[in-house]
Amino acid sequence: MIIVLVLAPGPPGNVQAVQQDGMTFNLSWHAAVESTGPVLSWIIRYRDADRNQNYDRSTGGDVTYILLEQLNPYTNYTDIRVSAHCSLLMRVYISTSRRTI
Numbered sequence: 001m002i003i004v005l006v007l008a009p010g011p012p013g014n015v016q017a018v019q020q021d022g023m024t025f026n027l028s029w030h031a032a033v034e035s036t037g038p039v040l041s042w043i044i045r046y047r048d049a050d051r052n053q054n055y056d057r058s059t060g061g062d063v064t065y066i067l068l069e070q071l072n073p074y075t076n077y078t079d080i081r082v083s084a085h086c087s088l089l090m091r092v093y094i095s096t097s098r099r100t101i
Contacts, residue, residue, distance in 0.1 A: 012031060042063070044068075046079065048075055
């Protein structure tokens, strides 16, 4: 019998959201120090709590930042999630932030 164990990368660290202007945030993070393989892409999901709508964005696996642009002023954006997408599976790690822009 052969058992294959596939492990996902660890969670992203130091997730930060910095406001650039009234409608733009720069979201950045550090890739996990312990990783079992390459990250193919990062999936970023955030929620417009006022309109009850989710938004998805993505970056390449070697990019650890994204500009969240064209946000609506005076809107609550919540549940910001950064997920690593690997070749065999996807592991979700959550960094939640509630902001009013």
